[in-house]
Amino acid sequence: MVRTPLTPEERRRGERLGALLREARGDRSMVEVAAAAGVSAETLRKIETGRAPTPAFFTVTALATALGISLEHLAAACAEPTTEDDQALTA
Amino acid sequence: MVRTPLTPEERRRGERLGALLREARGDRSMVEVAAAAGVSAETLRKIETGRAPTPAFFTVTALATALGISLEHLAAACAEPTTEDDQALTA
DNA sequence: CATACCCGTGATACTAATACCGGTATAAGA
DNA sequence: TCTTATACCGGTATTAGTATCACGGGTATG
Numbered sequence: 001m002v003r004t005p006l007t008p009e010e011r012r013r014g015e016r017l018g019a020l021l022r023e024a025r026g027d028r029s030m031v032e033v034a035a036a037a038g039v040s041a042e043t044l045r046k047i048e049t050g051r052a053p054t055p056a057f058f059t060v061t062a063l064a065t066a067l068g069i070s071l072e073h074l075a076a077a078c079a080e081p082t083t084e085d086d087q088a089l090t091a
Numbered sequence: 092m093v094r095t096p097l098t099p100e101e102r103r104r105g106e107r108l109g110a111l112l113r114e115a116r117g118d119r120s121m122v123e124v125a126a127a128a129g130v131s132a133e134t135l136r137k138i139e140t141g142r143a144p145t146p147a148f149f150t151v152t153a154l155a156t157a158l159g160i161s162l163e164h165l166a167a168a169c170a171e172p173t174t175e176d177d178q179a180l181t182a
Numbered sequence: 183c184a185t186a187c188c189c190g191t192g193a194t195a196c197t198a199a200t201a202c203c204g205g206t207a208t209a210a211g212a
Numbered sequence: 213t214c215t216t217a218t219a220c221c222g223g224t225a226t227t228a229g230t231a232t233c234a235c236g237g238g239t240a241t242g
Contacts, residue, residue: 002225003200013149029189043230045190052229056199058104059229060148061166071162075152094197094230120218131201136220143199147229150199 006053014053017060017078022048024067036066097144105144108151108169113139115158127157 006014025033025048034044039059046052047063064071097105116124116139125135130150137143138154155162 002202003227005227010149017148031189040231041190042232046229049191054147054149054199055229056145057108057148057151058101058145058166058169061170065166071166075149075156075162078149079152094195094232096197122218132219133202134200137199140220145229146199 011050011053013078014047014055015050017053017055017074018048018050020069020074020077021063021067024069033063033066037062039063102141102144104169105138105146106141108144108146108165109139109141111160111165111168112154112158115160124154124157128153130154 021044030044030048031041034041037044037059039062043052043055043059044063047055047059060074061071064074112135121135121139122132125132128135128150130153134143134146134150135154138146138150151165152162155165
C-alpha cells in the first residue's frame with residue numbers, strides 16, 4: 001500500500017469539518033460562499049457533506065476567510081472529540 | 092479540463108508555506124517532526140521543498156501543532172505577498 | 183400551466199497528495 | 213577509512229481532492 005486509505009476516524013473528522021463549515025455558512029448560499037472562497041460550489045458541497053474529508057489547506061483557509069471563522073477554531077473542533085467538543089457544533 | 096492544474100502562483104504559495112515550516116522546524120530532524128505530526132518524512136520533505144504545494148488541511152494542522160506554530164500565522168504569511176511579508180522568510 | 187432560475191446532487195475526468203523504494207551526497211563519529 | 217545518520221532526489225503506486233457535465237426539485241414569474 002503506497003497511500004494509506006482514509007481511516008474511518010479521518011472520515012469522521014472530515015464530517016465534523018463539513019458540519020462546522022455548513023453551520024458557519026448559515027443562510028448564505030453555497031454558490032455565494034464558494035465564489036467568495038474561490039472554489040467551485042460542488043467542491044464546497046463535497047466538503048460540507050464529508051465526501052471530501054481531507055480538503056487542501058488553502059481551500060479550507062479560503063473558506064474560513066469567506067465564512068469569517070478562524071482556522072484554529074476549525075482545527076480544534078475537528079481534532080479530537082475525546083472529551084465533549086460537541087459544544088462546537090451547537091455554538 | 093476537469094481539475095485545474097496548479098498555477099505558478101499557487102506553487103509559489105506552496106514554496107512559501109514550505110519555507111515557513113522548514114524555518115519553524117529549526118534544528119529538529121525531518122523524521123522527528125514528521126513522526127510527531129503523523130506523516131511520512133517524504134511527505135514533509137515534499138511540502139518543505141514546495142513539491143507538494145497544496146497539502147491537506149489536516150496535514151498542515153498536524154505539522155503546525157508539532158512545530159508549535161499557529162495556523163493563522165501560516166495562512167497569513169502564505170496568503171499574499173502583496174505588501175512586504177517577505178520578512179517572514181528572512182526572519 | 184410552462185418556463186426559467188437557483189439550489190443541491192450524482193456521475194465522470196483528471197490532477198495532485200501521500201507513501202514506499204532505491205540511490206546519492208554530506209557530515210559526524212568510531 | 214568505514215559506518216551511520218540526515219537530507220535530497222527520482223521513480224512508482226494508489227487514493228483522494230477538485231472541476232465539468234448532466235439531472236432533479238423547488239419557487240417565482242410569465
